Amino acid sequence: MKLKDKIAVVTGGGQGIGRGIVLCLAEEGADVAVIEINPETARKVATEVEQMGRSALVVVADATDNDSVVKSVREVIDHFGRIDILVNNVGGSDEGSSDSIALGGTGWDGYYRLTLKAHVLMSQAVIPYLIEQKSGKIINISSEAGRVGSPLLMAYSAFKSGVISLTKSLALQLAGDNINVNCVCPGVIWTPLWERLARGIIAMNPALKDMSPREFFEKRIVSQRPMGREETAEDIGRTVVFFASEDARAITGQSLNVNGGNVMN
Numbered sequence: 001m002k003l004k005d006k007i008a009v010v011t012g013g014g015q016g017i018g019r020g021i022v023l024c025l026a027e028e029g030a031d032v033a034v035i036e037i038n039p040e041t042a043r044k045v046a047t048e049v050e051q052m053g054r055s056a057l058v059v060v061a062d063a064t065d066n067d068s069v070v071k072s073v074r075e076v077i078d079h080f081g082r083i084d085i086l087v088n089n090v091g092g093s094d095e096g097s098s099d100s101i102a103l104g105g106t107g108w109d110g111y112y113r114l115t116l117k118a119h120v121l122m123s124q125a126v127i128p129y130l131i132e133q134k135s136g137k138i139i140n141i142s143s144e145a146g147r148v149g150s151p152l153l154m155a156y157s158a159f160k161s162g163v164i165s166l167t168k169s170l171a172l173q174l175a176g177d178n179i180n181v182n183c184v185c186p187g188v189i190w191t192p193l194w195e196r197l198a199r200g201i202i203a204m205n206p207a208l209k210d211m212s213p214r215e216f217f218e219k220r221i222v223s224q225r226p227m228g229r230e231e232t233a234e235d236i237g238r239t240v241v242f243f244a245s246e247d248a249r250a251i252t253g254q255s256l257n258v259n260g261g262n263v264m265n
């Protein structure tokens with residue numbers, strides 16, 4: 001086990017990629033606090049963690065709200081006594097849509113709050129504890145969209161690039177305190193976020209109206225990729241485990257594509 005008895009915090013751990021990350025961390029021996037806005041999914045994942053013989057704490061909180069974040073981190077410290085690993089996973093938009101936000105779109109604030117601000121708030125709240133114990137791992141979830149521009153997903157892409165930049169700055173700031181900060185850039189994973197995105201694209205394109213969201217994802221997205229397959233939440237979770245483990249002790253400020261070669265820069 002690579003993370004035996006480590007304490008991990010995962011934002012948005014109730015479903016999709018976050019759930020995959022939580023379960024991979026638990027599989028390697030970590031106890032996990034799930035910071036989630038949706039209590040139901042968070043409780044389900046916590047039960048799965050407990051069935052694996054690890055401890056789980058559900059903290060219902062809004063990762064985009066500073067008071068809520070500070071309170072949630074305090075709750076984790078009160079319960080577990082420390083934090084070793086922070087995974088900033090939430091992202092997308094908190095305005096109920098994940099469809100196209102081009103330059104003229106009105107949804108930029110929503111993308112900012114969930115994709116970049118949440119990472120900043122959680123980091124601000126957790127870092128003092130990591131500095132005090134002179135150790136820690138922060139893993140940010142960006143996207144391959146943060147590596148390249150996207151006229152369709154301009155806001156998402158811009159703030160995901162911000163996550164890559166934030167990773168480098170934090171890594172430099174915290175290196176002297178024995179804190180590693182790295183980033184994972186996932187490719188395409190079939191989660192509720194992708195389902196919402198596919199629905200939005202179909203709704204805007206009459207030519208696609210007979211396709212289900214899953215069909216659109218398989219035929220128009222996955223089939224175009226170099227390896228011809230989608231990634232899984234576990235692919236991302238295992239990469240997070242690597243960055244959180246001592247195997248990656250010499251690695252900081254890096255952003256790793258986990259995308260089957262679709263974007264290589």
Ligand SMILES: NC(=O)c1ccc[n+]([C@@H]2O[C@H](COP(=O)([O-])OP(=O)(O)OC[C@H]3O[C@@H](n4cnc5c(N)ncnc54)[C@H](O)[C@@H]3O)[C@@H](O)[C@H]2O)c1
Binds near residue numbers: 036041114191
């Ligand atoms: N799915 C993909 O293909 C893909 C690709 C690249 C990057 N990503 C990134 O991976 C991360 C996870 O994506 P996903 O597809 O699993 O998303 P998702 O929308 O399916 O799940 C996000 C989770 O975050 C929770 N959440 C939402 N707002 C919250 C808030 N304010 N506070 C606390 N929790 C909140 C939701 O309840 C949900 O459980 C995101 O940062 C996303 O941008 C996803």
